[in-house]
Amino acid sequence: MGKNIIFVLLDGARCDRLDESSDFRKLKKLGCLFDNIIAAYPYTFPAINSMFTGLFGKENGVDAYYKMFRLKKDVQILPEILQQNGYFTSCDLISDKVISRRGFDIHQSHDEYNDDLVERHSDLILKSFQKSGGKPIFTFLQFSHIHMITVSEVLKEFEWNDEEFYKMKDKNMTNFDLAFKRSAKYAKEILNLIKKMNKLRDTIIIFFSDHGTGIGERFGERNYGIFTYEETIRTFHLVIGLDIIKDHVCKKLISSTQIFPTILDLANIKHRSKLISLEPYLKGNFDHIVENKHVFSETGGLQGPFPSPDKPNVFCIKTSKYKLMYFKTPNEWKMFDLENDPFEKNNIYGKITDVQELLKEQLLSWINR
Secondary structure (H helix, E strand, O other), X not given: OOOEEEEEEEOOOOHHHHHHOHHHHHHHOOOEEEEEEEOOXXXXXXXXXXXXXXXXXXHHOOOOHHHOOOOOOOOOOHHHHHHHOOOEEEEEEOOOOXXXXXXXXXXXXXXXXXXXXXXXXXXXXXXXXXXXXXXXXXXXXXXXXXHHHHHHHHHOOOOOOOHHHHOOXXXXXXXXXXXXXXXXXXXXXXHHHHHHOOOHHHEEEEEEXXXXXXXXXXXXXXXXXXXXXXHHHEEEEXXXXXXXXXXXXXXXOEEHHHHHHHHHHHOOOOOOOOOOOOHHHHOOOOOOOOOOOOEEEEEOOOOOOOOOOOOOOEEEEEOOOEEEEEEOOOOEEEEEEOOOOOOOOOOOOOOOHHHHHHHHHHHHHHHOO
């Protein structure tokens, strides 16, 4: 029988601000933190669908807001596979549109402005165990406080081209850190519930973010989904469980899609995914190769007051040292040396032509696949 899996989304949490919370620093010591996970998409709907299928939108059907209901019928998502292999599955989300109902025994959504999510999610975990009939459970929880603050205090108050917002970076970061501290406190409460239930021995908890959140670093991006800079595509997974290595940080380059085979391996379910699973590494096999030579990310953002297009138009390929970005609208290339320029301030496109052309060939081949 597989382990219980509690999959907890701290929506919008930035990887570079994790240590601003004392609660999260304590949580880190209890498990294995992957802090160089690159989001397939820097906004929620396609990001979650890519993680739940191990596929990008061109393969699973969901690569833009306009296609949030177009998950291909022949593509299975994690809860379907888990349910077919004896799991009781449940979720509580910001919207019932985040992921398909397929494979969920309980699929519900909450009001992020009025619901007490610690209480609501604790109740769902308890209910899932009670209704499981002794089966292991898979419960997907979305904690959306950062999203709520972003929408209510940024998107509703500032237009995309309001220069005042981009002058408030320090204040914006302070507000973000406060929101993340609340998210980390929530995570602590979920872990404490599992401990109180004496379920930690049989349960793996994965805290993760789907994307980061910009605070005005790039003109035109008030939060996320417009570009593919580090602040919005670099995410994390923190995995906690009895058999999981403790107080360890992995900085290897990993795609967010790799959580798909990882969860199936943790559940002892055979699969055909060709993606690299993190499961052996989580159990202390550091010789197991988890890093990729390069990973991809894409988004459907436009520079301007326009709706998201019906397909991605901003793309990037990232290695451990470089990132190459391609903008279809306008037609533009950017390249950054991430080792010497981690904040992506200095565009070196055209200066290191051998590396640039290799990455360009790989990125265009992936886009046109």
